[in-house]
Amino acid sequence: MTGKIHALLNARLLDPxxxxxxxxxxxxxxxxxxxxxxxxxxxxxxxxxxxxDCGGHCLSPGLVDAHAYLCEPGKEHRETMATAGLAAAAGGxxxxxxxxxxxPVIDDPSLVxxxxxxxxxxxxxxxxxxxALTKGMEGTEMAELGLMADAGxxxxxxxxxxxxxxxxxxxxxxxxxxxxxxxxxHAEEPNLAGNGVMAGGRMATIMGLKSIPSCxxxxxxxxxxxxxxxxxxxxxxxHLSTADALDSIxxxxxxxxxxTAGTAPHYHALNDMEVGEYRTFARVSPPLRVEEDRMAVxxxxxxxxxxxxxxQHLPQSADSKRLPFAQAKPGVIGLETMLPVSLRLYHNQEMxxxxxxxxxxxxxxxxxxxxxxxxxxxxxxxxxxxxxxxxWQVVGSELKSKSKNTAFDGHLLxxxxxxxxxxxxxxxxxxxx
Amino acid sequence: xxxxxxxSFAHRHLLDIASLSxxxxxxxLNVAEGYVSKSxxxxxxxxxxHGRTQINLFFENSTRTLTSFELxxxxxxxxxxxxxxxxxxxxxxxxxxxxxxxxxxxxxxxxVIRHSDSGAPHLLAQKVDCAVINAGDGSHEHPTQALLxxxxxxxxxxxxxxxTVAICGDIQHSRVARSNIALLNIMGARxxxxxxxxxxxxxxxxxxxxxxxxxxxxxxxxxxxMMLRLQTERMQGAFVPSIREYFHYFGLxxxxxxxxxxxxxxxxxxxxxxxxxxxxxxxxxxxxxxISEQVEMGVAIRMACxxxxxxxxxx
Numbered sequence: 001m002t003g004k005i006h007a008l009l010n011a012r013l014l015d016p017x018x019x020x021x022x023x024x025x026x027x028x029x030x031x032x033x034x035x036x037x038x039x040x041x042x043x044x045x046x047x048x049x050x051x052x053d054c055g056g057h058c059l060s061p062g063l064v065d066a067h068a069y070l071c072e073p074g075k076e077h078r079e080t081m082a083t084a085g086l087a088a089a090a091g092g093x094x095x096x097x098x099x100x101x102x103x104p105v106i107d108d109p110s111l112v113x114x115x116x117x118x119x120x121x122x123x124x125x126x127x128x129x130x131x132a133l134t135k136g137m138e139g140t141e142m143a144e145l146g147l148m149a150d151a152g153x154x155x156x157x158x159x160x161x162x163x164x165x166x167x168x169x170x171x172x173x174x175x176x177x178x179x180x181x182x183x184x185x186h187a188e189e190p191n192l193a194g195n196g197v198m199a200g201g202r203m204a205t206i207m208g209l210k211s212i213p214s215c216x217x218x219x220x221x222x223x224x225x226x227x228x229x230x231x232x233x234x235x236x237x238x239h240l241s242t243a244d245a246l247d248s249i250x251x252x253x254x255x256x257x258x259x260t261a262g263t264a265p266h267y268h269a270l271n272d273m274e275v276g277e278y279r280t281f282a283r284v285s286p287p288l289r290v291e292e293d294r295m296a297v298x299x300x301x302x303x304x305x306x307x308x309x310x311x312q313h314l315p316q317s318a319d320s321k322r323l324p325f326a327q328a329k330p331g332v333i334g335l336e337t338m339l340p341v342s343l344r345l346y347h348n349q350e351m352x353x354x355x356x357x358x359x360x361x362x363x364x365x366x367x368x369x370x371x372x373x374x375x376x377x378x379x380x381x382x383x384x385x386x387x388x389x390x391x392w393q394v395v396g397s398e399l400k401s402k403s404k405n406t407a408f409d410g411h412l413l414x415x416x417x418x419x420x421x422x423x424x425x426x427x428x429x430x431x432x433x
Numbered sequence: 434x435x436x437x438x439x440x441s442f443a444h445r446h447l448l449d450i451a452s453l454s455x456x457x458x459x460x461x462l463n464v465a466e467g468y469v470s471k472s473x474x475x476x477x478x479x480x481x482x483h484g485r486t487q488i489n490l491f492f493e494n495s496t497r498t499l500t501s502f503e504l505x506x507x508x509x510x511x512x513x514x515x516x517x518x519x520x521x522x523x524x525x526x527x528x529x530x531x532x533x534x535x536x537x538x539x540x541x542x543x544x545v546i547r548h549s550d551s552g553a554p555h556l557l558a559q560k561v562d563c564a565v566i567n568a569g570d571g572s573h574e575h576p577t578q579a580l581l582x583x584x585x586x587x588x589x590x591x592x593x594x595x596x597t598v599a600i601c602g603d604i605q606h607s608r609v610a611r612s613n614i615a616l617l618n619i620m621g622a623r624x625x626x627x628x629x630x631x632x633x634x635x636x637x638x639x640x641x642x643x644x645x646x647x648x649x650x651x652x653x654x655x656x657x658x659m660m661l662r663l664q665t666e667r668m669q670g671a672f673v674p675s676i677r678e679y680f681h682y683f684g685l686x687x688x689x690x691x692x693x694x695x696x697x698x699x700x701x702x703x704x705x706x707x708x709x710x711x712x713x714x715x716x717x718x719x720x721x722x723x724i725s726e727q728v729e730m731g732v733a734i735r736m737a738c739x740x741x742x743x744x745x746x747x748x
Contacts, residue, residue, distance in 0.1 A: 134670070141670020144678045171672060174630040178646050178682075230635070 003030045006424065007045045011054035011385065013037070015061065016358035017374035026059060028381040031423035036375050054385055057418060060357050062094025062125075062382035064373045066262060066364035067184070067238055067310035068335060069159070070096065070127070073115070074103025079315040079402045081115075084335060085123035087400040089428035091336040092384030092417040093311070095126040095372055097364070100137065101159040107132035107143040109151035116152060124427040125420075126382070128368060130155040133172055133183060139163050142172050149179040154368040157184035157238070160285050160314075160330070162220055164190040169224065173233035182234035182260075182367060185224060187245060188286055192216040197326045199287040203272045209325060212287055218244035225252045228259055236260045236367055239312050241267045241286045243296030250305045260367055261300070262308035265334060265341040266407050268297045274407065280321045280328035282407050284312070287330075298350055301359065308367060309359040311338040315403030332407040336399050339386065341408060343415035346388075353388075381424040390416040442741035446558045446565040449574040450615040458620060462584050465730070465737035469584075472508065472732055482511035485542040485743060489515045490532075491568070492548040497703060497728065498568050498577075502545050505735035511542070529553060530560055537561040542743055546570075551608075564742040566735075572606050577738060578702055579612035581730040583620065585723050586657055588730070589698050594621035599651050599693070600642075601627040602661035602683060602710050603672075605634050609702045610661060614640050627651030628683060631672040632663075648682070648689040655693040660685050660701045660710050668709065676709050686712040690721075698723050 009025040013036060025040030026033060027049070045051055065088065071079040081098075088096050098115070100106035106115065112129055119127035131148035133156040135141045145156055156176060162185065163169045176183050196212035198204050204211035221237060225248060228235045240246055240261050249261045266284060271294045274282035282288060300306040314331030321328050334341075339360065345351040365373030372382055396409035420428040439456045450458075471477060487506040491499055499515060506513040516536075527535075529548075533556075536544065543564045546554045551571030558565040569575040586593060598617050604610045604626045617624045618641045626637060627645040637644045645651030652658060663679065673679045690697065699715055699722045707713045716722055 135674075142674045143670075144674040146674070146678050146682055171631045175672075175674075177630055231630075 005029045005034060005046050005049035007040065007049050007051035008059060008383075008385070009040070009042055009045065009051050009053055010056055011059035012056055013375065014058050014353060014357055015375040016354045017362040019354060020375070021354055023056065026375070026383070028424040031381060031425065033375060033377050033379055033381045035377055058386050058388050060384050060386070061361045061373050061375055062384050062420065062422065063092045063339060063360045064095045064097075064364040064368070064370065065093045065311045065313070065335060065338065065360070066097045066308050066367055067264070068096050068098060068313035069101055069315065069331070070098045071315055072102065072118075078317050081119050081123040081127060083400065083402040084313070085125045087313075087333070087335040088125045089420045089422075090400045090417060092339050092386055092420050093125060093335055094382035094384065094420060094422050095128065095370065096335070097128050097130055097154060097368055099130050099157060099159045100132040105132050105137050107135050107137070109144060109147040112148055112151040112153055125422050126372070128154045128370065130157045130184060132156070133158045133163065134168065137161055139165060139168060142168070142175060145172075145176055145181070146179055149181055153181065154370065155182045155184050155236070158186065160186045162186045162188045162190045166223060166227075170227050170231065173227050173231040173235065177231060177233050180234070181369070182236045184236045184238050185220070186285070187217050187220045187224070187237045187240060188212070189216045189219045192219065197283065197287070198275055199272045199289045201272055201290040203275065207275070207278070214242040214244060214289060214293060217242045217286060218248055221245040221248045225257055225259060229257045232258065234258055236262060236308075238262055239264045239267060239286065239310070240300070240306065241289050241297060242293045246296055246300040246305050253305065260307045261305060262310050263297050263301070263306050264310060264312035265338050266312070266332060268294065268301060269341050269344055270294070270407060275325070278325040280323065280325055281332065281405050281409065283325065283328050283330045284332055284407070285330040298345065301345065302351055307359065307363045309338065309342055310364065311335050313401075315401055316405045317403055321405055331405065333399065333401045333403055333405055335401065337394060337406065337408050337413070339384070339417060340413040340415045343388070343413070347414050381421055383421040384417060385419040386415060386417045388415050390414070392416050442744065445742070447576055447738055447742060448554050448558060448565065448567045450576045450579050450612045450619070451574070453619065455619050458580070458583065458616060461580055461734070461737050461741065462587060464740060465580070465584055465733040468733040468736040469730065472729070477508050478510060479508065480510040481740060482506065482509040482542075482743060485511045486540065487511045487513045487543040487545065487739065488536055488541045489513065489545045489568075490536070490547075491515070491517045492546070492553070493569070495547055495568070497731070498547065501728075501731045502568060502735050504732050505739055508732070509736055509739055511739070529556060533557045533560045537563070542746060543739060566738055566742065569608055571608065572611070573608050574612045574615070575608040576612050577731070577734055578609050579616040581727055581734040582613055582659070582700060583616055584730040584734055585700065585727050586698065588726070589723060590656065593617065596622045596656040597625065597654060598622050598657040598659060599625045599627055599655040600659045600661065601648065601651065601685065603632040603663050603667065604628050604637065604661070605632045606664070606667070607661050611640070613659065614642055625651050625655070629673060632667070648685070649692055652689060652693045655697055657698050657700065658685065658690065658693055660699065662702065662704065663706060663710050680709055684708070684710055684712060685715055687714060690715065697721065700724065700727060703728070
């Protein structure tokens with residue numbers, strides 16, 4: 001079966017896996033990448049092929065979002081796999097790692113199979129699934145990690161709930177080694193975090209809100225590093241936000257302990273000033289930190305302490321945000337803005353383009369054991385074409401996600417996705433581009 | 434391995450396998466073999482221990498081990514008293530040593546003790562004048578179980594040395610596993626342990642075994658497959674997520690067994706959790722399962738222990 005060839009020409013090919021940054025072209029046949037590189041241009045495109053000129057814009061592997069909440073099943077009023085897929089496509093994301101905080105919680109192999117099937121039917125982008133680490137994500141009893149791994153989950157996590165019981169964590173880490181899947185943790189010591197709603201610091205004191213000390217993150221990270229060293233498990237901190245925790249990760253990596261770390265765009269782009277005037281759309285977990293911590297996150301990305309940027313996409317209905325700050329639900333949507341917000345790091349000359357793209361392509365793919373996030377002949381043509389410099393303003397109500405709880409409403413961003421392809425099929429194209 | 438034919442047992446107590454030699458073990462097995470035929474006869478009673486007193490001091494519930502020790506003592510003609518925790522003065526706050534001193538004052542000849550704390554029989558042995566037999570202490574040892582397992586294997590396979598034995602399941606909490614590992618190593622068998630990472634001690638290799646986390650690898654070409662009991666409280670999410678997941682990966686069924694030697698022997702110390710660690714199809718197949726035979730050997734082994742530990746006092 002050899003179908004028609006489609007050529008993407010005159011593109012700035014960006015492939016972090018091979019450190020490639022060059023003008024060239026890419027050929028697609030039967031949904032797979034047939035060939036790519038600087039040798040492909042309008043002159044040598046195979047006969048009969050259709051082609052399009054990319055206008056010198058950036059063509060990278062489709063982004064892999066290692067951490068998103070899709071709300072289906074059970075919370076479809078906030079998001080579905082179909083609407084999340086549209087938002088992802090608009091953000092250049094071609095693979096979403098769906099977290100298990102659904103209703104019911106994904107802690108059972110039959111649910112994994114059901115969601116996998118449903119994703120194929122309704123979602124325009126690829127979905128992989130993270131299974132719950134504990135039954136019902138209650139932190140007390142280990143979930144069926146083995147049977148879920150056999151059913152196809154890529155990782156285990158209790159989402160935004162940290163495991164407070166250290167023995168539970170020890171056993172779960174130990175048990176997970178048999179299935180070679182990472183455990184993704186919400187690094188926040190739960191007793192210390194208590195019912196705090198924002199980062200400890202000057203702002204919290206002035207605003208009179210219960211705060212979470214930054215050491216809550218470092219304490220849990222330190223605890224788990226010791227357990228990982230003992231058990232040899234694969235461990236990933238989902239979204240680090242403090243200088244102290246990043247120092248711990250840095251030390252652990254120096255000692256060859258198998259830990260990796262992630263963060264989310266709002267932790268490198270925003271600080272606790274955002275929650276001024278009690279803006280509940282800036283309430284996230286862990287909370288936005290003080291400026292020194294934000295700068296440490298940028299530093300962590302620059303020096304490789306942080307491996308992965310993920311959206312931490314968590315849709316919340318307007319009703320659950322239009323509440324006094326402490327009662328509002330934490331979480332922001334982020335699938336559509338992950339790349340443009342993160343491009344700030346490039347435009348501010350903090351990171352080079354390949355290094356930045358690595359955190360959203362090949363690094364998360366490696367974390368989750370997925371064979372994607374790179375330009376490879378013979379592999380599915382999951383691609384993201386973006387205009388590096390295009391300025392635009394985020395209008396929350398125009399975002400594709402079913403919920404509109406973005407922390408970047410009104411922000412001016414530079415860089416926008418023009419086109420997204422999954423298996424060679426265009427799933428998003430920017431209107432008027 | 435050949436051993437000189439030994440007839441005397443140079444130990445006052447039987448507290449663990451680790452302090453026995455290959456000759457000691459051979460002697461125990463040889464003496465026990467004699468008691469197997471004795472126990473199969475119509476008149477099972479001897480008067481070897483006539484006038485001797487055996488106290489079974491059980492701080493943990495037990496049916497089979499207690500019955501086995503009681504029968505062993507009675508068949509040798511001893512006066513046997515069973516003291517179980519429910520009726521003992523431990524509940525009234527008496528310490529183990531006080532209990533030991535009290536019993537010692539009654540001049541027993543043998544004390545058989547089971548206790549939930551590792552090392553309790555050793556403490557008792559320091560305080561009493563009679564022979565002490567460990568009938569299971571915490572997660573430490575259960576020497577008579579390992580001896581009866583060895584006798585069963587020797588009956589079926591003719592030897593212990595050179596055999597590959599896979600011990601499967603909850604090694605971490607198992608005194609049966611520790612005694613068997615010690616005995617099989619002393620006798621020159623090759624020991625593997627197989628279980629989930631959460632139920633294998635972290636320094637398991639220090640026990641002189643090969644460690645596996647997959648039945649398919651651990652059972653490959655095994656001569657003997659020993660299944661261990663998984664306590665219910667450990668399978669509901671603490672050490673293992675669920676019964677069905679445990680059985681899926683570590684429960685013994687025909688398929689997992691198929692990689693072992695065709696004449697592999699299946700053993701289990703009992704009581705079995707059918708459908709948790711072992712499939713009924715295997716447990717009930719007399720051609721491959723030695724589970725009933727193990728129970729029979731248990732009485733003979735305990736008779737041999739009582740006999741050998743009282744020989745000096747009787748001579």
